[in-house]
Amino acid sequence: MNNKARRAQIIGTGLIGGSVALALRNDGWHVTGRDIDESRADRAQELGVIDEIGTDSDADVTFVAVPASALEDGITEALQQTKGIVTDTGSVKTAVARSFSDPRFIPGHPMAGSEQDGVDGADQRIFDGAVWVLTPTEGTDDLALRDLQTVVSSMGCDVVTMAPERHDALVAIVSHVPHLTAASLMCLADDRALDDAPLLRLAAGGFRDMTRIAAGHPDIWLDICEENREAIVTVLDEFADRIHQIRGIVADSDRSGLTNVLSQARRARTNLPSRYVRPQDLIEVRIPIPDRKGQIANITMLAADCDVNVADIEVAHSTEGAQGVLVLIVARAEVQRFLAALAGQGYKPTTRELA
Amino acid sequence: MNNKARRAQIIGTGLIGGSVALALRNDGWHVTGRDIDESRADRAQELGVIDEIGTDSDADVTFVAVPASALEDGITEALQQTKGIVTDTGSVKTAVARSFSDPRFIPGHPMAGSEQDGVDGADQRIFDGAVWVLTPTEGTDDLALRDLQTVVSSMGCDVVTMAPERHDALVAIVSHVPHLTAASLMCLADDRALDDAPLLRLAAGGFRDMTRIAAGHPDIWLDICEENREAIVTVLDEFADRIHQIRGIVADSDRSGLTNVLSQARRARTNLPSRYVRPQDLIEVRIPIPDRKGQIANITMLAADCDVNVADIEVAHSTEGAQGVLVLIVARAEVQRFLAALAGQGYKPTTRELA
Numbered sequence: 001m002n003n004k005a006r007r008a009q010i011i012g013t014g015l016i017g018g019s020v021a022l023a024l025r026n027d028g029w030h031v032t033g034r035d036i037d038e039s040r041a042d043r044a045q046e047l048g049v050i051d052e053i054g055t056d057s058d059a060d061v062t063f064v065a066v067p068a069s070a071l072e073d074g075i076t077e078a079l080q081q082t083k084g085i086v087t088d089t090g091s092v093k094t095a096v097a098r099s100f101s102d103p104r105f106i107p108g109h110p111m112a113g114s115e116q117d118g119v120d121g122a123d124q125r126i127f128d129g130a131v132w133v134l135t136p137t138e139g140t141d142d143l144a145l146r147d148l149q150t151v152v153s154s155m156g157c158d159v160v161t162m163a164p165e166r167h168d169a170l171v172a173i174v175s176h177v178p179h180l181t182a183a184s185l186m187c188l189a190d191d192r193a194l195d196d197a198p199l200l201r202l203a204a205g206g207f208r209d210m211t212r213i214a215a216g217h218p219d220i221w222l223d224i225c226e227e228n229r230e231a232i233v234t235v236l237d238e239f240a241d242r243i244h245q246i247r248g249i250v251a252d253s254d255r256s257g258l259t260n261v262l263s264q265a266r267r268a269r270t271n272l273p274s275r276y277v278r279p280q281d282l283i284e285v286r287i288p289i290p291d292r293k294g295q296i297a298n299i300t301m302l303a304a305d306c307d308v309n310v311a312d313i314e315v316a317h318s319t320e321g322a323q324g325v326l327v328l329i330v331a332r333a334e335v336q337r338f339l340a341a342l343a344g345q346g347y348k349p350t351t352r353e354l355a
Numbered sequence: 356m357n358n359k360a361r362r363a364q365i366i367g368t369g370l371i372g373g374s375v376a377l378a379l380r381n382d383g384w385h386v387t388g389r390d391i392d393e394s395r396a397d398r399a400q401e402l403g404v405i406d407e408i409g410t411d412s413d414a415d416v417t418f419v420a421v422p423a424s425a426l427e428d429g430i431t432e433a434l435q436q437t438k439g440i441v442t443d444t445g446s447v448k449t450a451v452a453r454s455f456s457d458p459r460f461i462p463g464h465p466m467a468g469s470e471q472d473g474v475d476g477a478d479q480r481i482f483d484g485a486v487w488v489l490t491p492t493e494g495t496d497d498l499a500l501r502d503l504q505t506v507v508s509s510m511g512c513d514v515v516t517m518a519p520e521r522h523d524a525l526v527a528i529v530s531h532v533p534h535l536t537a538a539s540l541m542c543l544a545d546d547r548a549l550d551d552a553p554l555l556r557l558a559a560g561g562f563r564d565m566t567r568i569a570a571g572h573p574d575i576w577l578d579i580c581e582e583n584r585e586a587i588v589t590v591l592d593e594f595a596d597r598i599h600q601i602r603g604i605v606a607d608s609d610r611s612g613l614t615n616v617l618s619q620a621r622r623a624r625t626n627l628p629s630r631y632v633r634p635q636d637l638i639e640v641r642i643p644i645p646d647r648k649g650q651i652a653n654i655t656m657l658a659a660d661c662d663v664n665v666a667d668i669e670v671a672h673s674t675e676g677a678q679g680v681l682v683l684i685v686a687r688a689e690v691q692r693f694l695a696a697l698a699g700q701g702y703k704p705t706t707r708e709l710a
Contacts, residue, residue: 111559121703125645131556160553170551173544174558178565180605181540183620184597188590189528190623196525198515200627201486203529204466206568208627210533212671213561215624218617225605225613235543236602240595242539247591250535250580258580262573265538268545269570272555272563290480297665300655310652315669316567348478 009033009059009082011074013044016089016110017065018122021049023155026124032056036070044119057081061151064088068223075100085144091171091220092227093135097164101139106148107164109133109171110157124155132157135164172231176224177239180232182214205316205324283335284352286316287326287342299326302345308338362387364414364437366429368399371444371465372420373477376404378510381479387411391425399474412436416506419443423578430455440499446526446575447582448490452519456494461503462519464488464526465512479510487512490519527586531579532594535587537569560671560679638690639707641671642681642697654681657700663693 008024010017010033021031021044033050035041041053059082064074071090078086079102087108090096097107112130132152136145149159162170189207193199225232249257289295296315303310312329330338335351342349363379365372365388376386376399388405390396396408414437419429426445433441434457442463445451452462467485487507491500504514517525544562548554580587604612644650651670658665667684685693690706697704 111557121643123643123703126643128645131559133557158556160556162553166551170547170554170557173547174554174562178540178562180601181536181598182561182565183617184594184601185533185536186620186623187616188594188597190619192525192528193623196521198517199525199529201513201515202466202488202525203627204486206537207529207533209564209567210537211620211624211627212564214617214620216621218614218621221617222610222613226608226610229605229608233602233606236598236605239539239543240598240602242543243536243591243595243598246535246539247588247595250584250591251588253581253584255577255581258577259573261542262538262569262576264545265541265566265569266571266573268541268548269566272558272566288476288478288481290483296668297655297659300652301659304652304656313651313668313670348476 006030006061007032007056007059007084009056009062009078009084010050011062011064011078012036012066012070013041013050013119014065015113015118015121017063018044018047018049018119019112019124019126020063020065020089020110020155022122023124023127024151025049025051027154030056032059036066040119044122047119047122049119049122055081058084060084061148062086068092068227071096072099075105079105085148087134087148090227091224093133093164093167095227097135097137101137103139103141104144105137106140106145107135107137108148108152109135109167110152112157127155127157130157132159133167134159134161135167136161137164168228168231169235172228172235176228176232177235179213179216179221180225180236181239182211186211186214281332282329283332285328285330285335285338285342285349286352287328287347287349289324289326289347296326298345299328299342299347302341303328303330303338306334306337306341308334361385361415362411362413362439364388364411364417364433364439365405366417366419366433367391367421367425368396368405368474369420370468370473370476372418373399373402373404373474374467374479374481375418375420375444375465375510377477378479378482379506380404380406382509385411387414391421395474399477402474402477404474404477410436413439415439416503417441423447423582426451427454430460434460440503442489442503445582446579448488448519448522450582452490452492456492458494458496459499460492461495461500462490462492463503463507464490464522465507467512482510482512485512487514488522489514489516490522491516492519523583523586524589527583527590531576531583531587532590534568534571534576535580535591536594537566541566541569636687637684638687640683640685640690640693640697640704641707642683642702642704644679644681644702651681653700654683654697654702657696658683658685658693661689661692661696663689 007030010021013033013035021033025031031050032052032054033041033044034053044050045053061084062078062082064078066074068090071088075086075088086105089110091109093107110132112126152159308330310328310330314327315324316327339349362385365376368388368390376388380386386405387407387409388396388399389408399405400408416439417433417437419433421429423445426443430441430443441460444465446464448462465487467481507514663685665683669682670679671682694704
């Protein structure tokens with residue numbers, strides 16, 4: 001396929017639409033875009049995100065990247081205006097998949113985002129290694145699906161194809177219910193802190209990690225919870241059962257039951273796939289650090305000084321307390337000189353296999 | 356008080372006991388230590404963590420830093436052997452506070468830890484800025500409490516004094532129930548992934564953050580859940596009510612109810628106190644980065660190159676997708692040159708007030 005000749009249309013030139021436009025334009029596509037808010041389309045053109053504003057009836061692919069409330073209209077328009085493939089970027093897929101059985105329509109969900117809103121935050125790099133789920137309907141044409149898979153892959157995404165209902169059930173588990181859980185936990189602590197101010201002083205790293213996503217903006221969740229209501233309610237019921245179960249285990253001082261749950265969780269979390277992991281080449285270096293200014297800068301400088309590339313970094317707080325552990329993923333071939341340099345500065349690094 | 360003349364005794368020369376010993380020795384104290392496992396005490400002496408092995412009947416303060424099962428015996432011994440203050444370092448306080456009414460005994464809980472086990476991981480820096488809770492009993496002498504507060508502060512800890520029952524209720528909320536919640540969520544996803552392998556490929560940053568603590572070793576949690584059973588069960592019931600409540604809100608498509616919960620959570624999480632925060636001097640810089648090698652090293656190098664000190668760093672993953680946001684806390688006085696340098700390399704940083 002010669003991308004140079006290809007034409008894309010973007011309906012909704014916000015963060016996701018703009019990022020798709022950039023990725024395709026930089027790959028040689030001609031990109032037309034529009035937005036219900038004309039100033040946003042103007043801005044997209046001004047930033048060089050799109051070639052022109054308007055409708056392109058010759059578009060090979062149209063991406064409908066609009067809020068949930070405008071989605072069905074956008075898809076209908078795109079199917080009428082063009083003879084090409086049409087896809088959307090909504091977070092929930094069953095409803096939209098049921099509404100359109102056109103062979104050229106393939107619902108999609110790029111699991112990519114940014115905390116920046118709007119076309120000014122558009123950046124094709126948000127797709128690097130991101131999962132982009134495609135959920136063909138019963139009517140979707142095989143060739144159209146294959147073509148869209150190729151286009152999405154070309155943006156650097158990891159394409160996963162599955163049925164819409166399955167997508168919605170899975171994101172309820174790994175995204176929607178965790179979000180509602182984090183918010184519930186944060187509210188519980190917050191309500192309690194009203195009567196007991198020191199409570200939040202006792203909140204250490206583990207609590208911070210667990211509630212971090214609750215700091216996100218509520219808006220998108222209103223639509224998500226409405227559209228994926230059924231799956232979310234089902235998973236919340238399952239989760240409530242699990243909480244009930246662990247409550248019974250604790251109330252009964254059932255040590256072996258507790259060991260089972262915690263051991264399964266530990267094993268599963270440790271094995272959680274990560275995009276960065278190539279176990280054969282990489283190794284994890286864990287460095288206990290006090291929560292004190294300059295430690296992280298110091299350690300990353302040290303890595304740079306001894307020419308060690310840091311593939312990933314995170315601060316894993318200990319269950320309790322102020323001390324964190326700086327976790328770096330580095331090349332196995334480079335780790336020895338890094339460990340030596342760390343030890344030379346009084347750090348006590350340990351290493352752990354990623355596999 | 357002249358610390359040079361003071362004597363401490365450590366029962367249990369593991370990570371916490373060893374770290375206390377180091378902090379006091381480096382402050383001029385004479386430290387005697389022992390451990391039920393003689394090889395651990397030998398190792399502590401070999402490492403210079405303690406001055407000598409044995410019992411010190413002249414100890415001004417004895418720290419009983421042993422596992423829950425050995426705690427009561429250790430405290431009893433220390434009260435019999437010395438005329439000084441006795442404290443312990445267990446994670447749960449009500450039971451031990453009820454068992455001892457000696458005026459010289461003050462239960463304590465250093466909220467400090469490390470993922471490294473044993474005296475080889477001992478490091479006084481784990482106490483830098485950590486909260487150390489003291490939970491005086493009804494029998495505790497005021498002067499003894501004041502003296503111990505001074506000693507603990509001298510190790511760099513932030514001393515919080517409260518009743519034992521209150522301590523146990525608060526840690527159930529901010530530590531024990533969050534841990535059990537993370538484990539339950541991880542198990543739910545893991546069980547589902549058995550039938551549906553792609554599930555975990557869809558697990559993005561938010562899920563990783565929420566389940567991170569579930570990777571911890573189960574052992575200490577068996578004792579904690581047993582000792583703090585009552586408070587944990589109470590909080591699990593409250594939490595189950597919250598889950599039930601949010602389930603109702605979602606099932607009813609109650610947008611205003613959902614907005615209330617999510618907005619409260621967002622506000623509370625954003626305001627969660629952090630040790631690093633001095634809002635008048637610091638500012639948060641948020642830099643979207645693709646999950647790609649070298650980004651973090653590059654940015655911290657850039658900070659170093661323009662002489663900007665990084666007070667704290669974390670990677671906040673977006674709700675979905677591969678892209679993360681590198682969050683740095685830097686001095687307000689230095690932020691402008693850092694932002695300019697970042698923009699010069701094509702990053703799109705935003706800033707946010709900490710207050």
